[in-house]
Amino acid sequence: MSEQRDSEGYGIRDEETRPEASPIPHSPVPPSLTTFGPCTLSNLGPGFDALGVCITGPGDRVTAYVTDTPGVTVEPGGDLPTDPATNTAARAAAHLLRQSGARGGLALRIEKGIPLGSGIGGSAASAVAGAWAANEALGLGLDKRQLVEAVLEGEAATGSRHGDNVLPALFGGAVLVDAADPSRYRRLAIPDGLRLAVLLPEVRVLTHEARAVLPKTVPHADASAQAAALAFLLDALRAGDWEAAGRAVMTDRLAEPFRAPLVPVYGVVRRAALDAGSLGCALSGSGPALFAFPDASGRAEPVLAAMRAACAASGTGATGWIADLDAEGVRTLTP
DSSP states (O other): OEEEOOTTOOOEEEOOOSOOOSOOOOOOOOSEEEEEEEEEEEOTTTOTTTEEEEEEEEEEEEEEEEESSSEEEEOOOTTOOOSTTTOHHHHHHHHHHHHHTOSSEEEEEEEOOSOTTSSSOHHHHHHHHHHHHHHHHTTOOOOGGGGHHHHHHHHGGGTOOOOTTHHHHHHOSEEEEOTTOTTOEEEEOOOTTOEEEEEEESOOOOHHHHHHTSOSOOOHHHHHHHHHHHHHHHHHHHHTOHHHHHHHTTOOOSSHHHHGGGSTTHHHHHHHHHHTTOSOEEEOTTSSOEEEOOOTTSOOHHHHHHHHHHHHHTTOOEEEEEEEBOSSOSEEOOO
């Protein structure tokens, strides 16, 4: 890993993004272990398919058992698919199993802490937890950079190979992704101290439905404005200028204007957050989750309370929490 700085001293870490193809050593492993894949916010306004952050809050747990049966199996439970080809955790684990050449296989038990269709990276959390569980259970000893292809392969089980949720969930912190080739990425250095109000209305928005409402082409002026807005957002986040960052997250022209109607409470919740002093409020990913910056004094609690009240007044249930940036990403849980 190398760190590069431009003339403005951005402090953006540019990392090798492709896993090594050399043989993988095996280490002694416990009979089973459990990993945690955290939730994430993506897009952050103008960063469509390119920007995401890992935050504290709910997550998915994957317990892996080494078995004598080749391949990856998934314990039935809930509405999750058990076919490894369509299960993000199993598909990521199967990728590593094939790569390692290990004999035998893995059995996975998945506990969903993030609802699917929530906008906070439910499929990505499972993918990274599955990959990390396979890495640890098989004793592969890979570092997180070597798991990028596996987690992207896991996310592909949803029908799209996007990195704006899965890479922040893997590494923690904020990650900028090349949308055309998500194996190319940069981890962004953001100062400590950012707290966000996150609200998850009881509305389900499936990613493929949210993508279907997007226009096939956009005006040149909108594309130009979006590029400028993303540049301003990245600079504000790097500098810890939450006021400027809050303004920037509300400048999306490519996705949020078209997706907002899929979340009936979007308008009232956003207005409530701003009226409570939030520096900026936007959808996370395709929604329905919304996130809001704190007020000018750094308080996120009054903002969250206002968002909750607006949602309740509209007759829609919701869960919410105050989130910090999660710098760790996917991890093994201690017994």
